[in-house]
Amino acid sequence: MDGRDLVRSVKAVGSAGAAQGVRTVRAAWRRRRADADGLPPRGAERARVPGPVRDVEPAPGGGVIRFSRSELRIVVAVNGAVFWGWDGAAPEPSYALAGRCPEPDSRAVLEPDKEGGWRVVAERVTVSVSRHGAIEVCTPGGVSLRRDLPPRWWEPVGGGRARWMQRSEVAADARFFGLGGRASGPRLRDGTYRLWNTDPGRPFGPGDGPLSLTMPVQLVVADAATHLVFHDTSWDGTLTLREGEEGAGSGHDRSGMTELRMDGGPLRCWVVVGTPGRVLLTWASLTGPAALPPVWALGHQHARGFGGEQEVRRIVSGYAERELPLDAVHLDIDHHDGHRVFTVDTERFPKLPQLAEELRRDGIRLVSTVAPAVKAEPGDAVFDSGTAEDAFVRDASGRVVRGVSWPGEAVFPDFTHARVRQWWGRLYEERLSQGFSGFWHDMDEPTSFTAFGESTLPRSARHFLDGRGGDHREAHNVYALCMARAGYEGLCALAPQERPFVLSRSGWAGLQRYGGTWSGGIATGWPGLRASLSLVMGLGLCGVPYSGPDVGGFDGSPSPELYLRWFQLGAYLPLFRTRASARAGRREPWEFGAEVLEHARVALVERRRLLPYFVTLAHLARRTGAPYVRPLWWAAPEDRALRDCEDAFLLGDCLLVAPVLDPGTDRRAVQLPRGRWYDTATEQVHEGPGQVLVDAPLARVPVFVRAGAVVPVRGADGGLELEVWAPARGRTGGGLVVRDAGDGWDEPEIERYVARWQGRRVVVEREGEHGVSEPPHPVRVRGLGTG
Numbered sequence: 026m027d028g029r030d031l032v033r034s035v036k037a038v039g040s041a042g043a044a045q046g047v048r049t050v051r052a053a054w055r056r057r058r059a060d061a062d063g064l065p066p067r068g069a070e071r072a073r074v075p076g077p078v079r080d081v082e083p084a085p086g087g088g089v090i091r092f093s094r095s096e097l098r099i100v101v102a103v104n105g106a107v108f109w110g111w112d113g114a115a116p117e118p119s120y121a122l123a124g125r126c127p128e129p130d131s132r133a134v135l136e137p138d139k140e141g142g143w144r145v146v147a148e149r150v151t152v153s154v155s156r157h158g159a160i161e162v163c164t165p166g167g168v169s170l171r172r173d174l175p176p177r178w179w180e181p182v183g184g185g186r187a188r189w190m191q192r193s194e195v196a197a198d199a200r201f202f203g204l205g206g207r208a209s210g211p212r213l214r215d216g217t218y219r220l221w222n223t224d225p226g227r228p229f230g231p232g233d234g235p236l237s238l239t240m241p242v243q244l245v246v247a248d249a250a251t252h253l254v255f256h257d258t259s260w261d262g263t264l265t266l267r268e269g270e271e272g273a274g275s276g277h278d279r280s281g282m283t284e285l286r287m288d289g290g291p292l293r294c295w296v297v298v299g300t301p302g303r304v305l306l307t308w309a310s311l312t313g314p315a316a317l318p319p320v321w322a323l324g325h326q327h328a329r330g331f332g333g334e335q336e337v338r339r340i341v342s343g344y345a346e347r348e349l350p351l352d353a354v355h356l357d358i359d360h361h362d363g364h365r366v367f368t369v370d371t372e373r374f375p376k377l378p379q380l381a382e383e384l385r386r387d388g389i390r391l392v393s394t395v396a397p398a399v400k401a402e403p404g405d406a407v408f409d410s411g412t413a414e415d416a417f418v419r420d421a422s423g424r425v426v427r428g429v430s431w432p433g434e435a436v437f438p439d440f441t442h443a444r445v446r447q448w449w450g451r452l453y454e455e456r457l458s459q460g461f462s463g464f465w466h467d468m469d470e471p472t473s474f475t476a477f478g479e480s481t482l483p484r485s486a487r488h489f490l491d492g493r494g495g496d497h498r499e500a501h502n503v504y505a506l507c508m509a510r511a512g513y514e515g516l517c518a519l520a521p522q523e524r525p526f527v528l529s530r531s532g533w534a535g536l537q538r539y540g541g542t543w544s545g546g547i548a549t550g551w552p553g554l555r556a557s558l559s560l561v562m563g564l565g566l567c568g569v570p571y572s573g574p575d576v577g578g579f580d581g582s583p584s585p586e587l588y589l590r591w592f593q594l595g596a597y598l599p600l601f602r603t604r605a606s607a608r609a610g611r612r613e614p615w616e617f618g619a620e621v622l623e624h625a626r627v628a629l630v631e632r633r634r635l636l637p638y639f640v641t642l643a644h645l646a647r648r649t650g651a652p653y654v655r656p657l658w659w660a661a662p663e664d665r666a667l668r669d670c671e672d673a674f675l676l677g678d679c680l681l682v683a684p685v686l687d688p689g690t691d692r693r694a695v696q697l698p699r700g701r702w703y704d705t706a707t708e709q710v711h712e713g714p715g716q717v718l719v720d721a722p723l724a725r726v727p728v729f730v731r732a733g734a735v736v737p738v739r740g741a742d743g744g745l746e747l748e749v750w751a752p753a754r755g756r757t758g759g760g761l762v763v764r765d766a767g768d769g770w771d772e773p774e775i776e777r778y779v780a781r782w783q784g785r786r787v788v789v790e791r792e793g794e795h796g797v798s799e800p801p802h803p804v805r806v807r808g809l810g811t812g
Contacts, residue, residue: 049429050476053475064484072180086133104127104310120259120535122312149299171252186289194282198248199269208556211656215268219261221261223480238505254295254296256293259501305649321390325601330358341354354391355392355465366398392462392465397468417439446515503533530542555672558672572600575603575604578591653677656674660675695719708808711729761777
């Protein structure tokens with residue numbers, strides 16, 4: 026026995042309570058034994074590289090290039106995306122892709138080059154393959170964006186999965202973003218980032234990782250163009266990043282570098298080149314459009330471990346008495362009977378359906394937590410039905426894998442099996458009968474408590490993997506994605522008239538098809554506040570537009586100032602939810618004094634006023650892949666000052682939000698993109714690009730609006746109103762509006778508006794198929810007094 030593991034075992038028994046502590050010790054040893062028996066030992070390995078090119082076989086969109094020790098399949102799709110796969114790897118099967126793989130671009134041509142290699146020439150990109158297997162991606166004008174050096178594999182001598190490594194070079198001015206939910210950033214600095222979904226097991230802040238939602242998705246921004254890189258393998262791995270330097274040393278540029286190392290899986294890759302908007306649009310066409318949240322999910326939500334119905338009523342009454350908007354209440358695991366999923370503690374929540382109906386009449390929805398761990402106890406309805414369905418993950422010997430979670434000894438469904446997903450999806454009928462309108466999936470990495478070692482299932486645990494078969498090394502990172510699919514599709518079948526609301530703490534590429542995510546247990550403190558913005562922005566650049574943090578942090582008691590600044594940031598993020606653990610301090614706005622309450626009220630009222638704008642952004646995210654929250658460089662990635670700005674963001678095309686992320690701040694510098702911007706509080710005009718110093722009193726955070734913007738807002742009568750900001754003289758502006766009934770599957774029309782000067786006044790017209798017309802909504806013009 027390892028002495029350190031013995032110490033950890035003793036500590037676990039003491040810290041978790043005797044019964045649960047013993048369970049975690051047993052689970053840790055079970056896991057170790059399972060992997061020792063079920064995983065092949067890694068012995069001697071031999072390295073392999075592609076070798077010299079031998080021959081080629083042209084095909085639509087590209088072809089197959091054969092080397093002496095491997096072959097490369099390369100295809101340019103009709104949407105401009107480039108796929109390549111080594112050792113004959115094809116785009117499918119893939120958990121990331123939505124539906125069928127896009128058709129090849131018949132106009133793309135595979136042709137030899139002068140250096141003995143080959144290249145595929147397409148409209149938006151040129152891909153060159155050297156005679157030894159290096160792959161270079163260039164703009165149509167010939168500017169190199171990335172160069173992947175020949176890959177290297179390490180294959181077990183006795184057979185088995187090969188691990189591999191891929192080094193790449195990028196432009197010296199390139200900056201890295203993405204990789205899923207990262208607390209550091211949003212720009213990813215030099216370092217090594219692990220790609221393995223992990224429950225940190227404690228509140229986290231900048232520098233901590235990996236977290237619950239990792240993705241092998243990089244967004245690389247350089248002067249020449251933006252490109253997205255997705256390595257489609259779900260195995261454990263690391264990505265090391267090193268930014269380049271311009272004029273380093275003797276005056277020559279030093280390229281940026283990436284090094285991806287994976288423990289297994291296919292070496293296959295997608296690359297998309299273009300502007301940020303085009304890149305995310307193409308990425309969405311590959312991985313699927315974002316699920317559209319019901320309108321109530323774009324309002325303010327409150328989550329906590331409630332002691333019972335009376336506490337829920339007390340909190341809801343507190344919001345109502347103070348006339349504070351509230352749209353949803355989230356119940357944590359304490360409302361379950363013994364923490365068992367799909368149950369209710371009838372002592373603390375004796376009339377849950379009645380409570381849900383009362384809240385719904387007041388415009389407040391009830392949201393339930395759902396975790397994958399099922400209490401391993403005969404007589405438990407979910408355990409019994411899952412056993413009859415043969416739904417639970419088994420080990421290499423065929424025994425059901427047992428772990429430990431909040432209900433105690435637990436088993437875990439294998440969501441990589443369609444039959445199991447359908448069984449699980451039907452279980453949400455119990456939740457709907459209790460009156461729940463939405464669901465947040467927790468502990469779905471999946472997490473299984475252990476006294477030592479990884480807090481997840483054994484890597485040797487077997488999964489169906491939709492018919493291919495494999496183990497947890499491959500299934501782990503897609504486990505939550507498949508659970509989200511089970512919940513989403515089950516809800517579509519059970520309540521077909523309503524759009525499902527599913528949040529998933531963990532996930533993988535393509536999660537947006539089924540819902541959104543939240544930060545997980547972010548630490549209370551100013552670093553946690555800063556990490557909140559990094560997480561939301563990074564996830565949006567990976568294709569998951571709907572996310573948000575635990576406002577106030579998951580643990581501890583935030584100071585009034587910290588709480589307010591976090592609350593003000595949350596009011597401009599897609600998911601606006603206050604949440605804390607049952608052991609943490611309160612998160613209701615009135616718990617922090619009269620001044621904070623009044624300032625929080627302003628933020629809540631502004632969120633409610635901007636609801637039509639958030640609805641429009643949700644529809645645009647679904648149709649275009651553009652996230653609600655965008656980095657300042659979104660519209661001008663060539664502006665290097667904007668690429669380095671991490672403390673402000675664009676909310677759609679119209680608004681720029683500059684949150685306060687440091688204590689004691691009443692003024693802050695804001696980097697503005699090119700164009701004219703109005704301070705929404707003072708209507709003062711600022712010209713970009715450049716930096717301005719503006720007031721940031723405790724009452725508000727600086728928010729700017731682009732000149733000429735047409736912003737849909739909620740008017741005083743509750744109807745939709747167009748807030749128009751005067752364009753600069755001689756210029757026009759405009760905006761998009763999407764009206765939504767609140768739920769259902771109708772595809773509403775996108776309304777297009779143009780704002781322009783006509784003499785001494787600003788006029789707004791709606792553009793349509795039959796010309797221009799008067800807007801069907803009231804119009805309010807602002808910024809007229811600034812010239």
